[in-house]
Amino acid sequence: MMKDFECTQESYTKEVLREKGLKSTTQRLAVVHILHMSEKSLSIGEIHGGVKDMLGNTGLATIYRTLEMFEDLGIVKRLHFPDGGHGYAFSQGEHVHHMVCVDCRGVFDFSECPAENFDYASVEKQGFRVKDHFIQLFGQCGKCVEAA
């Protein structure tokens, strides 16, 4: 009987990296861990802080490099806030969307696609071809609704 202390997110990430011939470095796995632990989306600075807490010194450039790569690989999703800031949330490579709380930046993901039944052809003017979409819902989470 095999023990497996790895969480799904961690082994998923390792798998994706291996498939692409990329290395599963301590830093990269720490980023996954930090994001997975958090119930809110995290800024670059927060992720950097978290990784430093886990590993000791870690270059900020590594965090940038990792997040960019993770976003390309679909491991992480970059969220956009009204104030112009960005947050990152784990997205496990599936087609999930995020609902974010504008007060605390809490993030809730869901797999139902709000545009699921949309007829893209109806808006594809002048030969435009829709390839992808980005959807993000804004609102207030339960805690912030109560606190208000």
Next chain:
Amino acid sequence: MMKDFECTQESYTKEVLREKGLKSTTQRLAVVHILHMSEKSLSIGEIHGGVKDMLGNTGLATIYRTLEMFEDLGIVKRLHFPDGGHGYAFSQGEHVHHMVCVDCRGVFDFSECPAENFDYASVEKQGFRVKDHFIQLFGQCGKCVEAA
């Protein structure tokens, strides 16, 4: 018979500004004009360049201030590109969405909301209240499809 050289966008903007007790400065109207003339979304730098062409020297800070304000007022929408960059497009205060070409950053707006029939309640977990949404479609415009 009154002459009216103003475009809808310009008078719309003046109206919104007046309602809020804000001034219709030359710089602000120039930003509207530049965005309205362009069939692609523009970066801050491009807008700044355009305004300088129209008015001579103009502070970059003014462009930032104007765009932030316009976004709050719903006059302009900030778009997010996969490379992390941002673009701005006129949005006339209505509920429009944008389809952007990832090659040339061309922007096409449409009023049909892809999430129109979505039941938000189905994803509002733990008391979350959805207040707004951001939707952006990605793809290639007709010209870039041909060019490819």
Next chain:
DNA sequence: AAATTAATTGAAAATTATTCTCATTTAATA
């Protein structure tokens, strides 16, 4: 039409965010 006034601007400095370079380290493989 000139005076008034509060909002806005420009310019430059300050801050923050992001990217780059390259010598050193490390994960994966042989």
Next chain:
DNA sequence: TATTAAATGAGAATAATTTTCAATTAATTT
């Protein structure tokens, strides 16, 4: 264990954004 290509860290370089404050301007009043 040795090898090697990929990845990291540190800090410099660059780019993006915000701030400050004196000067200017749009809207309003006289």
